[in-house]
Amino acid sequence: MAVKKFAVAAYDDEAVLFPAVKKIRRSGYKLHDVYTPFAVHGLDVAIGHKESDIHVAGFIYGICGTSTAVGFISWVYTSDWPINYGGKPHFALPAWIPITFELTVLFAAVGMVLTFCYLNQIMPGVKKHVFHPRQTDDMFVVALEINEKTSEQEVLNFLKSTGAKDTNIQFAESEWWYGRWDKAEEYEALNAAH
């Protein structure tokens, strides 16, 4: 758990968000993250995120599925318990293609979804701080990490100058934790304390 201090700005239009993100990156403030209600194309590039490599993971899982299927079936039919099915050869590769294909897809899909959850740090029971209640509805929310030395007024004024509709200072847990979403927010108490 690491509670940090954040300056939060909420924008109501992605057309305003893009130049704002650009200005924020130039300003030298530490950009914590940007939260949007849907996938905004080009935002990852604007923030400076590299392209996701999750598809590479998917490929590797797929190969694992292929080799599991071929390896297992050929072990069963050529070594563990060879059976003569209507005179078919024991190593009947063409007949194994359907199962091999299915296992390739299964391993790739399941593996990728688990990797996706791991990388995003999401799973049932996980709780994270929501900077703005409408960040999953219609607001585009930028959180800047600030510290005690940062002038609150200055950063808020700067965020307003970039077109933010709503700005504030929050103390919040920056990582995820196990928690229930209906429980009173820990950081509300924190905010009140500061």
Added chain:
Amino acid sequence: MHLKYESFVREPLVDGNKNYHQVSEDIISPIEQKPGRMWYIGFFFSLVLLSYGVFSVCWAVYWGLGTWGVNRTIGWGWDITNFVWWIGIGHAGTLISAILLLFRQGWRTGVNRAAEAMTIFAVMCAGQFPIWHMGRVWDAFYVLPLPNSRGPLWPNFDSPLLWDVFAISTYFTVSLLFWYSGLIPDFATIRDRAHTKLRKALYGLASFGWTGTAKSWQRMEMLALVLAGLSTPLVLSVHTIVSFDFATSVIPGWHTTIFPPYFVAGAVFSGFAMVNTLLVITRKILHLEEYITIGHLEAMNKIIVLTGSIVGVAYLTELFMSWYSQSWGEQAAFKWRIMGPYWWSYWAMMTCNVVSPQLFWIKKLRRNIPFTFIMSIVVNIGMWFERFVIIVTSTYRDWIPGSWAYYSPTWTEVGFYLGTFGLFFTCYFLFAKYFPVVAVHEIKFVLKTSGDNYKREMAKIDAMPLEAFAHEYVNSHEEHEEHHEAVAHHS
């Protein structure tokens, strides 16, 4: 400014005057309200059907499969007919979510969530039939390649029936993952607007703690793209493998190489019909006419007329091949299909699947909602008869006239079939009440490009002379600079 332009030739995907908040409001507010009277009646009726199905299945398990009408000549009856029918219906969802994603069909956003849900429920129904058809259902785990105490005995990996086990369980799992990964952000939206504690807790759990960071959206898009790439061959493989159950056996009428594409086309045909049946009602009851527009229904009707025609060509090809093969068995099988005691099932299939969908060439009918609804049911009746024709009328007059037989279902088989309707609609009613029926975040994604009010604003730009447009937008100073910077960051 960010210019999002889409041609006026394309009709808007979202009608009315919408902004992002309104989209959340329209789609999520039915979840937050008490369901209407119709919902309770429908849900109760589904539960009654489900209970009757459970009773019928219990009866068949207790007394044995002798309570079904299948006999030595006709070993597969309503059970496998219904299995293939349901699994075919289960093809539309993944086709919409995967293939149409790869083809960048924007209209899929309005219907994909409900269609995928329908797919998952239909596959659940389909799976019941082979399982209970095993008779000694407590031995069903024999199909799994488990280390066991029966000696090192493994399932037959060379058998299409086992391929089916793998294909359908994979299809179910992957469809479920694809569907659920898309639901996570929408659950987060419901969670963040929730006023009651219970809703906040449950949707908080279901949303996995999603907050919508830019990086997670980037991964989400990549995940959806790769899952679509994987699901596209998967959806084609499933019905291909189902058709192998027939095509690899040496039975006249079954032993044909045309089966895989013919089955896949038929599956898409019936799947889209079922999507239309459900969405015509859903959009009305949940007031989603502006998200599931007549344009969406028309697009699906176009697919129905296309796949219906492919199926028609397949039927005629089968007839031609039986004559051209000069095989006595093949010719007899098709003669008894068309003119034997089951002639009515063949002609019901031909009328419903080949003749009636041709009416969808008429634009007025494609965009007519009552007609679409009736046609969607006609198509599914036709597709049920197709499977009945393939299964029963290929086997009822076999090589020895002395073993020719007739088959009628008993009440347990009918009850089992009705029970799967109960299962399907119970799930669908729960889905319509507790899940966002339209993908909220995907609608928001296309809203500014394809929303009616945004498209209307584009009219001004559309009317501009080219020179003025280039001056105003393409050579716009800010846009240019931003673009260069984006490229620089990217590399």
